[in-house]
Amino acid sequence: MASTAFELKRKKVFVAGHRGMVGAALMRRLEKEDVELLTINRADVDLRNQAAVNMWFADKRPHVVFLAAAKVGGIVANNTLRAEFLYDNLLIAANVIHASHVNETEKLMFLGSSCIYPKMAPQPLTEDSMLTGPLEITNEPYAIAKIAGIKLVEAYRSQYGSDFISVMPTNLYGSGDNYHPEYSHVVAALIRRFHEAKVMGAQNIVVWGTGLPRREFLYVDDLADACVHLMKVYSSSELVNIGTGEDITIAEFARLVAAIVGYDGKISFDAARPDGTPRKLLDIRKLEKLGWRATTPLKNGLKLAYQAYLSESKSAFG
Numbered sequence: 001m002a003s004t005a006f007e008l009k010r011k012k013v014f015v016a017g018h019r020g021m022v023g024a025a026l027m028r029r030l031e032k033e034d035v036e037l038l039t040i041n042r043a044d045v046d047l048r049n050q051a052a053v054n055m056w057f058a059d060k061r062p063h064v065v066f067l068a069a070a071k072v073g074g075i076v077a078n079n080t081l082r083a084e085f086l087y088d089n090l091l092i093a094a095n096v097i098h099a100s101h102v103n104e105t106e107k108l109m110f111l112g113s114s115c116i117y118p119k120m121a122p123q124p125l126t127e128d129s130m131l132t133g134p135l136e137i138t139n140e141p142y143a144i145a146k147i148a149g150i151k152l153v154e155a156y157r158s159q160y161g162s163d164f165i166s167v168m169p170t171n172l173y174g175s176g177d178n179y180h181p182e183y184s185h186v187v188a189a190l191i192r193r194f195h196e197a198k199v200m201g202a203q204n205i206v207v208w209g210t211g212l213p214r215r216e217f218l219y220v221d222d223l224a225d226a227c228v229h230l231m232k233v234y235s236s237s238e239l240v241n242i243g244t245g246e247d248i249t250i251a252e253f254a255r256l257v258a259a260i261v262g263y264d265g266k267i268s269f270d271a272a273r274p275d276g277t278p279r280k281l282l283d284i285r286k287l288e289k290l291g292w293r294a295t296t297p298l299k300n301g302l303k304l305a306y307q308a309y310l311s312e313s314k315s316a317f318g
C-alpha cells in the first residue's frame with residue numbers, strides 16, 4: 001500500500017461543499033494548516049454546470065481539492081429523489097475531477113460513502129468488496145454515482161498519472177447536520193425528534209424501521225481530521241474506509257439519543273418505514289495501518305451534536 005508525504009503548506013486548497021456538514025468540518029480542520037482556502041457559492045458556480053466549473057478552475061487553479069460537495073440525504077431522501085441523487089452526484093464528480101485534471105491540480109480527494117458496498121457483503125466491509133454483489137436498493141442511485149466517481153479517480157490516475165484518491169466514510173454526524181424531518185440521516189432525525197418530544201411533553205416517539213439494523217457512526221470532526229491525514233500520507237488507486245470499527249443497533253442507538261436528549265417516554269418502531277442495509281460496519285485495518293484512529297466516542301459525540309443542534313436551531317429560528 002503506497003503512502004507518501006504530500007506537503008499542504010502554502011498550497012491553494014479548494015473545499016468543494018464547504019457549507020455542508022463535512023465541508024464545514026474540513027474548513028475548521030484546515031484552519032490549523034498553513035494553506036489558502038478556496039471555496040465557491042452554489043449561486044455563482046453550480047458544480048453540475050461543466051462550463052462554470054471549468055471557468056472557475058482555470059481562474060483559481062487550486063493545488064489541492066477535497067471533493068465533499070454532493071447531493072446527500074438519508075434513506076427516504078435517497079429512495080424518493082432517485083433521479084436527483086444519480087444525476088447531481090454524477091455531474092459533480094465528473095465536472096470537478098475532470099477540471100482538476102485539466103488545471104493540473106496536484107492532489108484531489110473524492111468522498112464516497114459506505115453505501116457503495118454490496119448489501120449483503122461479509123462484515124466488516126473490506127475495500128475490495130466493492131462491485132462484488134447487488135447494492136441496497138434504497139440508495140442504489142446515490143451509490144452508483146459514488147462508484148462512478150471512484151472509477152473516474154482510478155481512471156485519471158491510470159491514464160494521466162493524476163494523484164487522485166478516494167475515501168469511503170461511514171455514517172457521519174455532528175455540527176452542521178441536516179435536520180430535515182423526512183430527508184435527514186438517522187442521527188439528526190432522532191436528535192430533533194427526541195428534543196421536540198421532550199419540549200412538547202410527548203409520551204411516545206416513533207423510530208423508523210424495525211430497530212434491528214446496525215450502523216457505525218463517526219463524528220464529523222474526526223472524519224475531517226482523517227481526510228487531512230490521508231491527503232498528506234496516502235497515494236494509491238485503492239479505496240480507504242474511514243470509520244470507528246464499532247456499530248450499534250438502531251434500537252440501542254435510539255435509546256442512547258433519548259438518554260442524551262433527556263426524553264423518557266416510550267419508543268416505538270414503524271416497520272412500514274425502510275430498514276435499508278442490515279449492517280455496514282467498515283473494516284478499518286488499512287486506515288489504522290496509515291496511522292489514524294477515531295478519537296470521539298459515540299456518547300461524547302452525540303452530546304456535542306445535541307449541543308450543536310440546540311445552538312444551530314436557535315440561530316435558525318431566533
Ligand SMILES: NC(=O)C1=CN([C@@H]2O[C@H](COP(=O)(O)OP(=O)(O)OC[C@H]3O[C@@H](n4cnc5c(N)ncnc54)[C@H](OP(=O)(O)O)[C@@H]3O)[C@@H](O)[C@H]2O)C=CC1
Pocket residue numbers: 016017018019020021022023041042045046047048067068069070071072088092111112113114168169170171172173176177178185
Ligand atoms: N453525511 C453522511 O453521513 C455521509 C456523507 N458522505 C459524503 O460526504 C460528503 C459531504 O456530505 P455532507 O456534508 O453530509 O452533505 P451536506 O448536504 O451537508 O453538504 C453537501 C454540500 O455540497 C454542496 N452541493 C450540493 N450540490 C451542489 C451543487 N450542485 N453545486 C455546488 N455545491 C453543491 C452543498 O451546497 P449548499 O449548502 O449550497 O447546497 C453542501 O455544501 C458527500 O460527498 C457525501 O456523499 C459520506 C458518508 C456519510
Ligand SMILES: C[C@H]1O[C@H](OP(=O)(O)OP(=O)(O)OC[C@H]2O[C@@H](n3cnc4c(=O)[nH]c(N)nc43)[C@H](O)[C@@H]2O)[C@@H](O)[C@@H](O)C1=O
Pocket residue numbers: 072073074075076078113114115139142170171172183184185186187189190207208209210213215250273274275276277
Ligand atoms: C450515510 C449513508 O447511509 C445512508 O443509508 P442509511 O445508513 O440507511 O441512512 P439513514 O441514516 O437514513 O438510516 C439509517 C437507519 O436508521 C433508521 N431510522 C430510524 N429512524 C429514522 C429516522 O427518523 N430517519 C432516518 N433517516 N433513518 C431512521 C433507518 O430505518 C435505517 O435503518 C444512505 O442513505 C447514504 O446517505 C449514505 O451514504
